[in-house]
Amino acid sequence: MELEPGKTLVVKLLTVSDAHPDGTRTIFFELNGQPREVTIRDNALRAAVQARPKADPSEPGQVDAPIPGAISSIVVEVGQRVKKGDRLLVLEAMKMQSTVYAPVDGKMTK
Numbered sequence: 001m002e003l004e005p006g007k008t009l010v011v012k013l014l015t016v017s018d019a020h021p022d023g024t025r026t027i028f029f030e031l032n033g034q035p036r037e038v039t040i041r042d043n044a045l046r047a048a049v050q051a052r053p054k055a056d057p058s059e060p061g062q063v064d065a066p067i068p069g070a071i072s073s074i075v076v077e078v079g080q081r082v083k084k085g086d087r088l089l090v091l092e093a094m095k096m097q098s099t100v101y102a103p104v105d106g107k108m109t110k
Contacts, residue, residue: 009031009032010030010031010032010033011029011030011031012029012030013027013028013029014028014029014030014035015028016028019042019045020039023041023042023045023046024039024040024041024042025039025040025042026038026039027039027040060103060104061103061104061106063088063100063102063103065091065100066091066098066100067091067093067096067098068093069091069092069093069094069098070091070092070093071089071090071091071092072090072091072092072097073089073090074088074089075087075088075089075090076088076089076108077108078108078109078110079107079108080107080108081105081106081107081108082102082105082106082107082108083102083105084102084103084104084105085101085102086101086102087099087100087101087102088100088101088102088108
């Protein structure tokens with residue numbers, strides 16, 4: 001594969017793994033003689049593990065996790081009205097806590 005004059009990549013496919021339970025496969029290849037691997041989602045498969053929902057950035061009321069971690073406490077309940085800046089929950093990762101606040105006024109739906 002020639003990226004531009006003088007810059008060429010040599011990619012050699014070695015093998016593709018069997019399907020993983022989560023609907024992904026690992027692709028083994030060489031890039032300029034160096035072994036590499038990457039895991040990709042195989043859209044032709046149905047995942048045995050249900051994917052976790054992600055926050056949609058185009059929806060102003062949805063809140064994403066600022067860090068990967070476990071929820072240690074939930075401050076609000078479904079149906080409760082919240083104002084911008086209200087505390088929603090606390091995440092914990094590596095003995096550090098991070099509080100998640102409401103980005104807008106609204107009502108908790110899930």
